[in-house]
Amino acid sequence: MIWVKRGAFALVVVLLLAVAALATWEPFFATAANPPPLRTYTAEIIRDDFGVPHIYGATDADTAYGVAIAHSEDDFFTLQDVVAMARGRYGAIAGEEGAKIDFAYHLIDARGTAEREYPKLPADTRALFEAYAAGLNQYAQGHPGEVKLANLFPVNGLDVAAGFALRQPFFFGLDSVIGPLVAGDDLRREHGPDIPGFPREPLPVAAPGDTAAAPQQARTLVLPLGEDADHLGSNAFAVAPQKGGGITTLISNSHQPLRGGVAWYELVVESGQGWHFAGANFPGSPFPFLGHNEHLGWTNTVNTPDMIDVYQLELDDTGNRYKLDGQWRELESQWVTLPVKVGPVILPIRREVLRSAHGPVIKNAKGAFAIRYGGIGELQQLDAYYRINKATSFAEWEAQLSRLAIPSTNFIYADKAGTIAYVYNAAIPKRPEGVTANWRGILPGNRSDLIWRGSVDYETLPRIVNPASGWLYNSNNTPFTAAGAGSDLAPEAFSPLMGIELKQTNRSWRAYTLLSQASVLDRATLERIKYDTAYERRGYIDRMFSGLEALKAQGALAEARNLALSWDFTADNDGRADAIALLLIRDFMGADYNNKPFPDVAEKLQAAADHLTTHFGRLDPPMSDLLRLRQGDIDLPLDGGSDTLRASTTWGVADDGRLSIKHGDSFIMWIEWAPGQKVSSRSIQPFGAATTRPASPHYTDQMRLFIDHKLKPVHFWREDVLAKASNRRTVTTMP
Structure with a gap:
């Protein structure tokens, strides 16, 4: 033995x-x-x-x-x-979730x-x-x-x-294409004006000769690199002096995750070479992405033009070659090793990455599909963002934007001269006119004439400068409602090949209504608009509410239905039905935003009722008991809904049943140029400057102000920050 x-x-x-x-x-x-090269900083x-x-x-x-x-x-x-x-x-x-991002990195x-x-x-x-x-x-x-x-x-x-x-x-939704292709699911894409003969519908990822759509599956590849794909958000407002009581105002209200790789970090930078800017960046960036300098400022919201084309490749029997213009070409193949942490070990997972002349290629059970997208293979945005940080006039600023180096996002602009502007910025593919192809469908991959090069001209994009209304806004809506009646652009003036979105959001409807009604957009009026918590009975809200009205229910479900029907269409923490409405709305909004099947009203109502009775013992707890802003030991009530101007967009469900907000109103910046005065601004973050340092006094010190709809001063000028300095030191490179 x-x-x-x-x-x-x-x-x-x-x-x-x-x-x-x-x-x-x-x-x-x-x-x-x-x-990096050795030098002293x-x-x-x-x-x-x-x-x-x-x-x-x-x-x-x-x-x-x-x-x-x-x-x-x-x-x-x-x-x-x-x-x-x-x-x-x-x-x-990060294990499997991190490996998905690593795969996209290689792809x-x-x-x-x-x-x-x-x-x-x-x-x-x-x-x-x-x-x-x-x-x-x-x-x-x-x-x-x-x-x-x-x-x-x-x-x-x-x-x-x-x-x-x-x-x-x-940031323009590449994960919403990669994910379904990896899974072999339908692509659901919704864009702008219909191209005759090509309606907006789910696009089946079909095998050659298969005309049936694949069933919609739950599998997806979710990459936390942009705004939450199911719940896009952001608001931006610019007001000219003639409408703002002599003051030019820019309000930046981006909605990003409150934590993680695309959470805002506030800073002010200044150098002896003329770079002086206050705003916020993402981790991994040497410069701010939005904010203001002495002369001008801008903010962004996500837009969703048709930036991505998908091609189905014709493969030979080996599966290693694809046909293009009658000739067989080899697929480019590269094997990569993905590290996947599982407990104490890191597994080496080998994956093949494929490319064709079109771009990255994904194989699934139904074939091989190539992807091509706006800005593919480009990196000039690094230079463009740096240059607009240092621009001193609208002409300088727009000259950089017109490069289309920044692949997408709306820009709302204002400056000390009183100029306000909206640019629907996007490096939209320059698809050939007159070519017969369904650009919203799955394109044939055997035609090189469908492989576009470059972007549309900047001059062809929607753009408004100094509208007669005196105001501009965007809330992730179509660019054709941006400045009010008489100042808005006409959809028919823009090529349908650009795929400019026509969708509205509740935030858009509310902003458009409130801005249009105001005789003057002074600070108090703009604050009421920014923190508005109301829904309009339009779009998915009307459809959801109509479904509740038509629902035949009995017993406990009937009680929940009747409570939901008593809702006052606000998320202001003042009403018995606010909590159940909050739980109901998000999935209906997500379906509308992403062109997905509309949820079953009875099923969602039952789920909301079960959640409230399980965790609160009642159907009508105060919404403030349900929706919370939590960090460390601080636990505060929050207002706003998934698609209100005061945005509490997505959340995690805690063990106690409370909804801990994780995405929505994040970094807010309010910038003003008053006559004869230097630029001034105020800002707020949901938590504090040191979001992952529990021992820091700045881990949670902005939370109460954020909850109370208050802003703190931005000390843009050196003399101001010195007067409020809590710490001052010089750092230099180590020998």
């Missing part, structure tokens, strides 16, 4: 070695990048009384270095996730795009990214106990740029 014991011992040793190998292979397999970081960093440097690069240091001090936890995504290693941190060739395009950027833009990488590396070196993955640092500017290449297409 000795040999049996020895064999068992040997097996245990082998298993232990295997576990050790799986636990340690990934850092050695994924070696660190080359560090120095920045001053002054934090105001809310911990918001004001970062000063002699050069723009010095300031970008300071941005990385300040952000790392507040949220190095999230910054590392973003760096891991930018290097295809997020699965080693769209984010690293290859950065390697090709980053060296082409102007030297001063690249200097910004190298300095930012140097700041990340310095913080990681000084805080080794916080580093999640071995060999994640050092990083360089190209690594940071790869993160931009990964994220940019997901």
Whole structure:
């Protein structure tokens, strides 16, 4: 029996070695990048009384270095996730969900795009990214106990740029195409004016010769890189001085996740080279994406033009070649290793990544499908965002926007001269006119004339400057309601090939109504509009309510129905039916936003009633008991709904049945240019400046103000922040 014991011992040793190998292979397999070129950076970081960093440097690069240091001090936890995504290693941190992002990283060739395009950027833009990488590396070196993955640092500017290449297409919904294709499900796409003969319908991903649509499945690939795909949100308002009592106003009210890789981080930057800007960025960016400088400001909302085309490829019997213009071509093939953390080990999962002349290729049971999207293979947005940060006039600002380097998002603009503008910015594919093809369907992949190059001309996009109404807005709605009667654009003036959306949101209907009714849009009036919690009985709300009215119910379900029908169409925490309405609305909104089947009213009503009776013992608890803003030990009541101007869009359901908000009103910035005065602004975050540092006094210090609809001062000017400084220090690169 000795040999049996020895064999068992040997097996245990082998298993232990295997576990050790799986636990340690990934850092050695994924070696660190080359560090940025060695140079000295120095920045001053002054934090105001809310911990918001004001970062000063002699050069723009010095300031970008300071941005990385300040952000790392507040949220190095999230910054590392973003760096891991930018290097295809997020699965080693986040397991299967992270591996999905790593697969997308390889599929769209984010690293290859950065390697090709980053060296082409102007030297001063690249200097910004190298300095930012140097700041990340310095913080990681000084805080080794916080580093999640071995060999994640050092990083360089190209690594940071790869993160931009990964994220940019997901802001216009690339995940809503990749996910169904991976699963073999229908594509549900809704865009602008109908092209004759091509109605807006679910698009079946069909096998050759199969005319039946595949059943809609629940499987999807969800990539948390943009706004919540099911519940897009953001509001933006600009008011000219003639309508605002002499004051030019810009209100930025972006709706992003409250935590994570696309949560806003507030900062003010200033350099001796003329870069002076207050606003917010995402983790992994050396510059703000929205806000203001001394002269002008802008904010963004997500738009949804038809930016993506899908082609079904004709493969030969080997499955390795596809036909194009009568010739067989080899599919480009690359095998990648995805690290997937499972408990204490990291599994190496091999996946094949395919590409054709069209773009990335996904195979499923029904064939091979190629994807092509606006801005594919481009990275000039890194330069364009930097330049608009430093623009001093509308002409300078628009010159950068007209490059269409920033692939999508609406821009709402205002400046000290009183100019306001709305640009439906999008690098929409330049599809050939006169070519017979259903651009909203699955295109034949064997025709090269359907492989477009470049984008439409900037001049063809919807754009409004200084409307007669004196106001502009967007709430993720069609650009054809933006400025009021007499100032709006006509849909028929724009090519249907652009796929410009015609949809409205409740926020849009409410904003349009309230802005149109106001004789003057002063601060008090705009505050009432911004924090409005009402729904209009239109669109999906009307359809849901009509379904409740028609519902035949008995017993407890009838009681729930009658309560829901007593709802006053507000989410203001004042009404017995607000809680049940809040639970009902979100799925109906999500179906409408995403062109999905309308939910069953009885089923959703029953689910809402069950939730309330299970966790609250009643159907009509105050909505403020249900909807909460939670961080650490702070637990506060919240108002607003999934599609109200005061937005509480999505939430997680806690063990106690409360809804802990995770997406909705996030960073709010209110900017004003008064006659003869310097620019001033106020802002708020839902939590604080240090969202992942529980020991920081700025972990939760803005929550009460956020709940109470209040804003704090932005200390844009140096003398103002010095008067409110809670901490002031100089940082410099380590020897």
